[in-house]
Amino acid sequence: MSQTITIDPVTRLEGHGKITIQLNGQGEVEDAHFHVTQVRGFERFSEGRPFYEMPSLMARICGICPVSHLIASAKACEAIMSVRIPHTAAQLRRMMNLAQMVQSHALSFFYLASPDLLLGMESDPKVRNILGVAAAKPELGRGGVALRRFGQSIIELLGEKRVHPGWVVPGGVTEPLSTEKRDKILAMIPEAYANIALALGAYKKIADTFKAEIAVFANFPSNYMSLINEDESIEFTDGALRLIDAKGSTVEDGITATRYTEVIGEAVEPYSYTKFAYYKPLGYPEGSYRVGPLARLNIVKKMGTPKAEKELAEFKQLAPGLVESSFHYHHARLVEMLYGVERIEEILADSRILDKHVRATAGVNRLEGAGQAEAPRGVLHHHYKVDENGKMTWANLVIATGQNNKAMNLGVLQAAKHYIKNGKFTEGILNRVEAVVRTFDPCLSCSTHAFGQMPLAITLVSAEGEELDKVVRG
Amino acid sequence: MNPDLAEPLHFEKANCLVLACGNTLRSDDGIGPRLAEWAAERFRGDGHVRVVARQQWTPDLATDVAAADSVLFVDSSVDSVPGRVSLVAVPSNRGNSDARSHHLEAHELLGLTRSLYGSMSAHALLLTVGAGSTELGETFSDQVEAALPRARGVLEKTVLRFLAN
Numbered sequence: 001m002s003q004t005i006t007i008d009p010v011t012r013l014e015g016h017g018k019i020t021i022q023l024n025g026q027g028e029v030e031d032a033h034f035h036v037t038q039v040r041g042f043e044r045f046s047e048g049r050p051f052y053e054m055p056s057l058m059a060r061i062c063g064i065c066p067v068s069h070l071i072a073s074a075k076a077c078e079a080i081m082s083v084r085i086p087h088t089a090a091q092l093r094r095m096m097n098l099a100q101m102v103q104s105h106a107l108s109f110f111y112l113a114s115p116d117l118l119l120g121m122e123s124d125p126k127v128r129n130i131l132g133v134a135a136a137k138p139e140l141g142r143g144g145v146a147l148r149r150f151g152q153s154i155i156e157l158l159g160e161k162r163v164h165p166g167w168v169v170p171g172g173v174t175e176p177l178s179t180e181k182r183d184k185i186l187a188m189i190p191e192a193y194a195n196i197a198l199a200l201g202a203y204k205k206i207a208d209t210f211k212a213e214i215a216v217f218a219n220f221p222s223n224y225m226s227l228i229n230e231d232e233s234i235e236f237t238d239g240a241l242r243l244i245d246a247k248g249s250t251v252e253d254g255i256t257a258t259r260y261t262e263v264i265g266e267a268v269e270p271y272s273y274t275k276f277a278y279y280k281p282l283g284y285p286e287g288s289y290r291v292g293p294l295a296r297l298n299i300v301k302k303m304g305t306p307k308a309e310k311e312l313a314e315f316k317q318l319a320p321g322l323v324e325s326s327f328h329y330h331h332a333r334l335v336e337m338l339y340g341v342e343r344i345e346e347i348l349a350d351s352r353i354l355d356k357h358v359r360a361t362a363g364v365n366r367l368e369g370a371g372q373a374e375a376p377r378g379v380l381h382h383h384y385k386v387d388e389n390g391k392m393t394w395a396n397l398v399i400a401t402g403q404n405n406k407a408m409n410l411g412v413l414q415a416a417k418h419y420i421k422n423g424k425f426t427e428g429i430l431n432r433v434e435a436v437v438r439t440f441d442p443c444l445s446c447s448t449h450a451f452g453q454m455p456l457a458i459t460l461v462s463a464e465g466e467e468l469d470k471v472v473r474g
Numbered sequence: 475m476n477p478d479l480a481e482p483l484h485f486e487k488a489n490c491l492v493l494a495c496g497n498t499l500r501s502d503d504g505i506g507p508r509l510a511e512w513a514a515e516r517f518r519g520d521g522h523v524r525v526v527a528r529q530q531w532t533p534d535l536a537t538d539v540a541a542a543d544s545v546l547f548v549d550s551s552v553d554s555v556p557g558r559v560s561l562v563a564v565p566s567n568r569g570n571s572d573a574r575s576h577h578l579e580a581h582e583l584l585g586l587t588r589s590l591y592g593s594m595s596a597h598a599l600l601l602t603v604g605a606g607s608t609e610l611g612e613t614f615s616d617q618v619e620a621a622l623p624r625a626r627g628v629l630e631k632t633v634l635r636f637l638a639n
Binding site: 145152 | 529532533534582589
């Protein structure tokens, strides 16, 4: 008799999703899926809006990574305007995107993942959360809080708001940076370095105790895609995309926003509202690929900043060839946070950052435009079409979570097959299956305020629909 | 403050912190931010009072709580009779929690603050207004609209009492 285990909702994620695991008559895992159960519809309701409203509208998709949406959207608008934005505006945007990456990675690592890492996958679920981490390791908790505030404070200093700043606009940014604000940001940097060093040190000490998880947490060969600079260094805001194969060879390079839709397709699966992105020449699912911190560090040859450079060299030693286990997304996040702080410091050291020319203006010069930027969890693509009056007629967004969708599903299946035997499972085992998804830090929805508590129900159902067992958390 | 615990570097000190929570696009759930708006106006220019309103209470607010002598949390309540105004003490929760994401309840935020910074606000109270509707909308239900003057009164009296202490 076959059975289905359902984990709904998956906890410590940005948004709502569920996992189902199908067992065969012998109680062995036959299949598993990660389902995204929300519908948003942003592409549809943007139709008819003036194109220059798009950055502020699209930023509402997410409360954690709105800056990446702002930037990808503004770049799509600038393609429609046919303008090149001033150098200082590009650098200011870059800084805001990096600040967002730091705060988002801090949230993912310290608030959502560290309970598993520091307290253990089998620890009491009642304390396996940020409060438990704060009680057991207060210095790391303080570091996490401080790093999140570091990123949020920079976003607020630049854009007047921590979340959904209206500062990034088509053509550049609305306000230049003042000397006073620059100095405030510079004053925060030493503490940020200290906190990242603390986190990296703590993580490296415990990583070896997770060898079993590293082996089965979405640990398989795959393609990877990320932005990269011409000098092979990491890039979050400009550059072009590179796709590499499972051996690290470049499959396609220089994928600009305009060319993106030529090479990237989106497949649909019946169990999820999120699409599955793939590289068209390879088809689906062979053309599926991973994005985000793991992909970025696998693709780049260098970071371009001294401290992060050393960490990248160490990261690349984690495995012969490419680093394939998604467990290492956690480590990659810490390396990227270090890079983010270093790069922000470099940007601020250039006196041109105070230049007052930060916005280019133009009307509609093309009826179609596309833009891309790296969000903390992977590359983000916005593609718009407008009429002669600049009203939106069509939009398509490809988000990081859709690009990691296939890998997340395969990862859930891999871990479930490893841990669930003879139809038997414990809360700790199911937490590991959830933790596979957490490594990717998928952003399913963060812009809406969740009212009330999120229960977690795990049910074991027979093929006939009979409920055989049920565990409820909360 | 436990001298072994580092003091947060970036925070604004306040004798009294009014910390509101809610979504203004969800009808009565917006009562927290609305009361915060009123409190900011009522105590404008008073350097002893700081007002912060957020859609969610997140762990990073622990630094703000740590810097305040007294904290008045303000929120709506779906467990209460619509329009009922309640003021209760907030227990500190340092261990067990239902926290499954990055947003916290008042007692969890207080417990987190204590664990991280060793500081404990002398007074921590939670002011709630029972929510009648949390559907999409920017207006309050009749019950919550009618409760607004009383909620403002309780808020004002509580802040003044905190300051007197």
